[in-house]
Amino acid sequence: MSAHPVPDPASASDPEEFWETRYRSTRGENGQVWSGRVNEAVAREVAELTPATALELGCGEGGDALWLASRGWRVTAVDISATALAVGAAEATRSGLADRVDWVQADLSTWQPPSQFELVTSAFLHSPVELPREVVLRRASAAVAPGGHLLVVGHGATPPGSALDHHQHDGPPLPTPDEVLASLDLGEDWITETSALVQRPAIWRDGSEITLVDAVLRVRRAYPTQDESDPPRYPR
Numbered sequence: 001m002s003a004h005p006v007p008d009p010a011s012a013s014d015p016e017e018f019w020e021t022r023y024r025s026t027r028g029e030n031g032q033v034w035s036g037r038v039n040e041a042v043a044r045e046v047a048e049l050t051p052a053t054a055l056e057l058g059c060g061e062g063g064d065a066l067w068l069a070s071r072g073w074r075v076t077a078v079d080i081s082a083t084a085l086a087v088g089a090a091e092a093t094r095s096g097l098a099d100r101v102d103w104v105q106a107d108l109s110t111w112q113p114p115s116q117f118e119l120v121t122s123a124f125l126h127s128p129v130e131l132p133r134e135v136v137l138r139r140a141s142a143a144v145a146p147g148g149h150l151l152v153v154g155h156g157a158t159p160p161g162s163a164l165d166h167h168q169h170d171g172p173p174l175p176t177p178d179e180v181l182a183s184l185d186l187g188e189d190w191i192t193e194t195s196a197l198v199q200r201p202a203i204w205r206d207g208s209e210i211t212l213v214d215a216v217l218r219v220r221r222a223y224p225t226q227d228e229s230d231p232p233r234y235p236r
């Protein structure tokens with residue numbers, strides 16, 4: 001979470017302009033907008049999975065992508081902001097992970113995943129400007145390889161002072177994990193492993209201790225029944 005004010009969503013003409021302005025102008029003490037650390041829910045939900053290929057949607061400055069790479073995942077990290085990706089790429093080089101992350105600048109509202117991945121993850125893919133999140137996440141589910149996982153972490157409640165406040169006044173409330181699951185419209189070959197609202201303590205921008213709520217959904221795509229005799233590409 002950032003300790004700095006965000007640009008006015010109403011003054012941005014398109015999502016790329018809004019997020020570029022955000023990443024260029026509102027850095028914290030670490031020189032970044034976000035903490036640079038992996039999101040707690042991502043670390044918890046991925047810890048037990050066997051590293052393989054991962055796709056991260058809306059990676060920002062790469063806190064999660066770099067953590068995944070450090071754990072042995074081969075990561076494709078996508079975001080609309082070239083400035084945010086440059087921060088992640090520089091950190092990847094600094095920490096010797098450059099060959100484990102591909103940074104892709106793209107608008108997820110139209111971008112198509114080039115292949116399937118054992119893990120597709122998105123953390124806090126929220127935006128106060130145009131973002132067809134349900135469409136993006138449905139497309140993301142199609143990019144999960146059999147035996148792989150889709151992890152969606154979002155805000156379960158609007159963080160205080162967030163730019164989402166502006167959006168929420170006019171838009172729908174933040175979806176619960178079960179509502180995200182329903183919107184994905186997954187087939188019977190999917191197993192729900194986590195669907196939970198999880199509270200976590202945080203230090204807010206004014207230094208106060210607050211409680212944030214994460215909406216966490218982890219689903220696994222089963223192997224097709226007819227392929228059960230084939231050697232699995234990814235361990236069960």
Ligand SMILES: C[S@@+](CC[C@H](N)C(=O)[O-])C[C@H]1O[C@@H](n2cnc3c(N)ncnc32)[C@H](O)[C@@H]1O
Nearest residue numbers: 019034058059060079080081107108109123124
């Ligand atoms: C709230 S930030 C979360 C960043 C990161 N996942 C994290 O947890 O720190 C949302 C991210 O989604 C990205 N984003 C928003 N709309 C997008 C779009 N249409 N295409 C690609 N990325 C987008 C933004 O640039 C931003 O980095």
